[in-house]
Amino acid sequence: MATLLEFKNVSKQYSKDTKALSDVNFAVNEGEFVSIIGPSGAGKSTLLRCINRMIEASSGEIIFDGANVTEFKIRELKRLRTRIGMIFQHYNLVNRLSVIENVLHGRLGYKSTLAGVLGIYNEEEKRQAYSILRILGLEDHIYKRCDQLSGGQKQRVGIARALVQDPKMLLCDEPIASLDPNASKIIMDHLRNISSSMGITVLINLHQVDVAIKYSDRIIGVNKGTVVYDGPPEEIKANELRSIYGIEAEELLVNQGANHAG
Amino acid sequence: MRPEESVSYDKSGYKEASADNITVKTKPFNKASFVIQMTLIALAALTLYGFSSFDYKDINIFEAISSSFSTVKTMFLEPHFNHFTFGEALMQVSITLGLAFLTTLFGAVIALFLGLLAARNLSSNTVSYIIKGLVAFIRAVPTVLWVLIFAVAAGLGSVAAVIGMTFHSVSYLVKAYSESFEELDKGVIEALRASGANWWQIAFQAVIPTSITYMISWTFMRFEINFAVSVAMGAAAGAGGIGYDMFMASAFYYDLREVGVITYLILAFAVALEIFAGRLKRKLKVTV
Amino acid sequence: MLDKYFAKKRRDSLIFCAIMISLTLGAIIITEYDVVKGFTSIVKAAEWTSSNFYPDEKAMNRLPDILDSLTETVLVSIAATTVAALFALLFAMLGSSTTGVSGVFSSLSRGVASLFRNIDVAAWSMILLFSFGQNVLTGYFALFFGSFGFLTRAFMEAIDEVSSSSVEALRATGASYFSIIFQSVIPTSVPLLLSWILFMVETNIRHATIVGILTGTGIGFLFSLYYKSLNYSSASLLVIVIVITILLIEYISNYIRRVIL
Numbered sequence: 001m002a003t004l005l006e007f008k009n010v011s012k013q014y015s016k017d018t019k020a021l022s023d024v025n026f027a028v029n030e031g032e033f034v035s036i037i038g039p040s041g042a043g044k045s046t047l048l049r050c051i052n053r054m055i056e057a058s059s060g061e062i063i064f065d066g067a068n069v070t071e072f073k074i075r076e077l078k079r080l081r082t083r084i085g086m087i088f089q090h091y092n093l094v095n096r097l098s099v100i101e102n103v104l105h106g107r108l109g110y111k112s113t114l115a116g117v118l119g120i121y122n123e124e125e126k127r128q129a130y131s132i133l134r135i136l137g138l139e140d141h142i143y144k145r146c147d148q149l150s151g152g153q154k155q156r157v158g159i160a161r162a163l164v165q166d167p168k169m170l171l172c173d174e175p176i177a178s179l180d181p182n183a184s185k186i187i188m189d190h191l192r193n194i195s196s197s198m199g200i201t202v203l204i205n206l207h208q209v210d211v212a213i214k215y216s217d218r219i220i221g222v223n224k225g226t227v228v229y230d231g232p233p234e235e236i237k238a239n240e241l242r243s244i245y246g247i248e249a250e251e252l253l254v255n256q257g258a259n260h261a262g
Numbered sequence: 263m264r265p266e267e268s269v270s271y272d273k274s275g276y277k278e279a280s281a282d283n284i285t286v287k288t289k290p291f292n293k294a295s296f297v298i299q300m301t302l303i304a305l306a307a308l309t310l311y312g313f314s315s316f317d318y319k320d321i322n323i324f325e326a327i328s329s330s331f332s333t334v335k336t337m338f339l340e341p342h343f344n345h346f347t348f349g350e351a352l353m354q355v356s357i358t359l360g361l362a363f364l365t366t367l368f369g370a371v372i373a374l375f376l377g378l379l380a381a382r383n384l385s386s387n388t389v390s391y392i393i394k395g396l397v398a399f400i401r402a403v404p405t406v407l408w409v410l411i412f413a414v415a416a417g418l419g420s421v422a423a424v425i426g427m428t429f430h431s432v433s434y435l436v437k438a439y440s441e442s443f444e445e446l447d448k449g450v451i452e453a454l455r456a457s458g459a460n461w462w463q464i465a466f467q468a469v470i471p472t473s474i475t476y477m478i479s480w481t482f483m484r485f486e487i488n489f490a491v492s493v494a495m496g497a498a499a500g501a502g503g504i505g506y507d508m509f510m511a512s513a514f515y516y517d518l519r520e521v522g523v524i525t526y527l528i529l530a531f532a533v534a535l536e537i538f539a540g541r542l543k544r545k546l547k548v549t550v
Numbered sequence: 551m552l553d554k555y556f557a558k559k560r561r562d563s564l565i566f567c568a569i570m571i572s573l574t575l576g577a578i579i580i581t582e583y584d585v586v587k588g589f590t591s592i593v594k595a596a597e598w599t600s601s602n603f604y605p606d607e608k609a610m611n612r613l614p615d616i617l618d619s620l621t622e623t624v625l626v627s628i629a630a631t632t633v634a635a636l637f638a639l640l641f642a643m644l645g646s647s648t649t650g651v652s653g654v655f656s657s658l659s660r661g662v663a664s665l666f667r668n669i670d671v672a673a674w675s676m677i678l679l680f681s682f683g684q685n686v687l688t689g690y691f692a693l694f695f696g697s698f699g700f701l702t703r704a705f706m707e708a709i710d711e712v713s714s715s716s717v718e719a720l721r722a723t724g725a726s727y728f729s730i731i732f733q734s735v736i737p738t739s740v741p742l743l744l745s746w747i748l749f750m751v752e753t754n755i756r757h758a759t760i761v762g763i764l765t766g767t768g769i770g771f772l773f774s775l776y777y778k779s780l781n782y783s784s785a786s787l788l789v790i791v792i793v794i795t796i797l798l799i800e801y802i803s804n805y806i807r808r809v810i811l
Contacts (some may be wrong), residue, residue: 007384033333042467054452054458056453078458078460079458080458081456081458082457085457086453086456086457086458088366088445088452090447091448091449092447092450092452092453092473093450094450094467094468094472095472096471096472096474096475099357105453105454105457105459105467105468107456108454108457108458108459108460108463108464108467109458111456111463113460113462113463116459116460116462116463116467117462117463117465117466117467118466119466119467144348157455161453161457162457165457165458172464176541188290222548243462261541
């Protein structure tokens with residue numbers, strides 16, 4: 001399998017004292033489903049955002065599809081972003097607009113400024129948006145305004161917006177952190193399906209260890225800005241969790257076990 | 263703030279009142295209520311000082327008030343057209359409305375772009391500060407002065423009035439627009455930026471659709487204000503329209519009844535605009 | 551369905567544009583607005599301002615006069631606002647749906663407020679000019695009536711917005727009408743009311759200029775005197791003084807607002 005994404009000695013320093021990432025190295029293969037776990041403030045969001053340069057890495061190389069994205073000029077950066085979809089914890093939809101319009105926003109990166117400003121989309125794009133919404137089970141809500149949707153539905157709109165970009169990779173930043181277990185399951189199932197059936201690489205930040213273990217091909221554990229674990233989910237044991245989350249991890253695993261038992 | 267505190271003391275004896283007393287005791291250390299008290303005292307003092315320092319020019323206030331009453335009575339109970347007809351008056355009102363409309367439209371278009379540039383989340387801090395500062399300066403010069411200053415260059419008339427009034431509309435709307443733009447969730451901007459959308463696309467596809475109801479209601483509010491301002495400019499700066507007729511009737515012909523009928527006419531339009539604005543706001547809120 | 555949705559959106563915006571354009575053309579024709587002149591006059595005004603509209607030494611001699619009438623104008627604005635605020639508070643209490651006594655009072659109060667608000671201060675000046683003549687009280691009452699109308703409505707909305715939930719709670723405890731007003735309504739709404747009062751003071755100082763021009767009092771009268779006698783350097787000094795005053799008052803009231811809200 002070909003490598004799609006590679007971090008080489010990536011660091012990010014916000015100010016003198018706060019180092020969000022230090023010397024991060026890992027690689028993601030095409031079509032892989034990779035979870036990043038770690039305590040809050042470990043640098044998971046920063047790591048994700050360095051890939052599409054919503055945040056600029058301070059040093060190191062990030063190779064995406066054979067090119068170093070940290071050297072991209074503005075035009076190349078724009079093209080990069082169209083090829084990487086992003087999904088957010090708080091969905092980040094324009095609440096006043098309809099579902100379909102929010103989904104079509106995913107096409108803006110392909111458009112001229114004027115077409116984007118006027119919101120002109122071609123038939124092909126609209127059909128594509130519609131079929132994605134149907135796959136995600138939202139065909140009854142196409143013309144609803146987004147503020148009338150539930151959290152889980154909003155997140156599905158967020159996924160649709162990312163998919164309509166025709167991405168090679170999805171970056172998911174805590175996509176289920178604001179959702180109830182039921183909606184979380186639906187979202188995770190969709191993401192897993194997208195990865196296996198469409199062959200889209202998924203890189204996802206999670207704070208639910210059990211979910212990460214259940215869905216991922218591989219898990220990357222991050223603590224204090226460094227990668228402390230990189231391996232298959234089956235090998236995550238108490239020791240590994242301790243190094244990712246710190247001392248209190250035993251309890252976490254006990255809870256995890258309890259959850260599984262329940 | 264003092265009187266209501268004493269009331270709460272009077273009420274003591276009840277169980278809750280004792281808890282109230284504790285919060286009352288902490289109040290004097292509260293900066294906010296200290297500032298409120300100081301502001302109220304300062305306003306009261308300035309008011310009293312003002313009344314004592316005005317040059318009343320030996321006006322007999324009771325006589326003046328009673329004569330005002332009879333003036334108002336004549337005006338409103340016996341309104342009558344004298345120097346022009348109802349049709350002409352309507353024509354003049356529509357000129358005033360036209361001035362207000364043009365001013366609001368120009369103001370809104372200019373303010374839309376300046377507002378985007380002035381919103382901190384869409385623009386750089388420097389640009390935002392420059393525009394906001396400029397706008398604060400424009401607002402500080404009263405509208406009538408803008409109109410009169412432009413009148414020197416363009417002559418008294420609709421051009422000076424519209425341009426002068428537009429200045430004020432722009433500054434008012436830039437403030438209103440940019441503040442509503444700044445309320446936009448920054449996650450939405452991030453989401454679109456992550457998909458490769460550029461600044462203009464984000465502005466027109468996310469920022470403006472989100473703020474549009476606020477923008478409409480602020481713009482319409484400005485239209486209401488501009489109607490009143492147009493009347494005033496007609497009177498004070500020769501901008502034409504119904505305001506000028508009112509000024510003539512009052513200061514030139516001393517025709518109370520005509521002033522009355524013009525006042526009714528302006529009032530009717532102003533109230534109609536207000537009712538329409540209320541409807542509009544309610545309708546927008548329903549669909550939100 | 552999909553096509554229809556977007557077609558409808560497009561049609562709606564086309565209709566909106568068409569209406570706006572025809573309204574604009576109508577307004578341009580009826581007001582005899584000269585579009586070209588509109589643009590050229592901005593340039594001309596800028597040229598004229600930079601070459602004529604700045605204070606010279608002679609104007610500086612008039613500074614004491616200007617400051618005198620400015621003080622009067624500011625005091626008139628404040629006095630009109632505070633007295634109007636007292637009356638407005640009374641009417642707002644009677645008219646608000648949280649504290650009002652009956653629906654009749656409420657609509658009466660709203661009606662009175664609407665009447666006073668919708669007659670612009672400029673119109674009030676012209677009405678009052680008949681009885682009061684060229685006197686400081688003409689301007690005072692013009693500002694007073696306008697402020698009264700505006701504040702009554704603002705206060706009413708503020709009271710309803712801020713205190714309805716706490717009023718409900720107090721009513722549930724069986725508190726009397728006046729204890730509810732003094733324990734709940736006033737304490738919760740005072741910051742907002744004060745913020746409106748400060749806004750009104752600012753507005754009144756701006757309005758005082760036009761009221762002064764129409765009634766021959768205060769800073770507005772002085773400006774029209776200089777303006778009509780083509781004494782532009784003094785007029786410009788006066789504008790500068792007004793700008794500084796308004797910015798200063800805006801700054802103070804923004805500070806107060808930040809602390810109390």
